[in-house]
Amino acid sequence: MTRFDGKCCLVTGAAGGLGRGIAFASAAKGASLMLTDIDADGLAHTAAELRATGAKVHLDKAIDITDREAVAALAAEAHAVVDSVDIVMNVAGIATWGTVERLTHQQWRRTIDIDLMGPIHVIEEFVPRMIAARRGGHLVNVSSAAGLFGLPWHAPYSAAKFGLRGVSEVLRFDLRRHGIRVSLVCPGAMATPMVDSVDIAGIDRQDRTIQRAMTAFRRHAVTADKAAKIVVRGVERNRYMVFTSNDIRLGHWAQRHFPPAYTLAMHGMNRAFHYALRGDVAR
16 A cells, blocks of 8 residues: 555645645645645645644645746755655646637647646656655546546647546556556546636636536535545555546446447537537637
């Protein structure tokens, strides 16, 4: 098992949502923490709350993980405190949806920079130090259901999340010789602040259709705290793929064993998106 007790855990995206939940769940298992997020105020609040519970937070530093130099500076500061971290949690991310004719180049670029290159920057700066320390460890990359399935209107998000899945698939074998395990987290619906900040190209988020869809999503979603506990438990058990809800686990199984059913489901979902939202796109 991967043990959190007495280990140092780096968590990106720790200001809110799943990252915040993972920080608390890791601390509850006895880990000390290094925290980062682009949201300085939210990060400071998370760190203060953790310290108030008695958790050891070595470092809480607000950075933009798309900035390679900022990630390098974070790593230098972290490695001045500990020789190497033991568990790296790449949680930070955004979501961007839209049809290909409506998406802007900036939306494509921003999504890939944050959701794929951001985690790669963290891996570059922290994992080699873990290898050199020869203590083993664990790398956790948060992908998505959109890193498994061809969900409608998810092309930029899926480009990044499928990419992170590919990185994880290679590293699960490359890093094993160093005693470093890899987990790929594939959440389904989660009730996090990201739900309210999804960038949907060409769509008015205040439209009643969108608001009804968001309400239905929240009813189906698991809480960030529940998902975080599932993630930590999966890491403890050295699971490669970690699902936070059974529907995504079942969907992945069906995708592999019954491809025609998966294809039919994706076609059906795509038609449902198109007909529910075509009026908004037209506007």
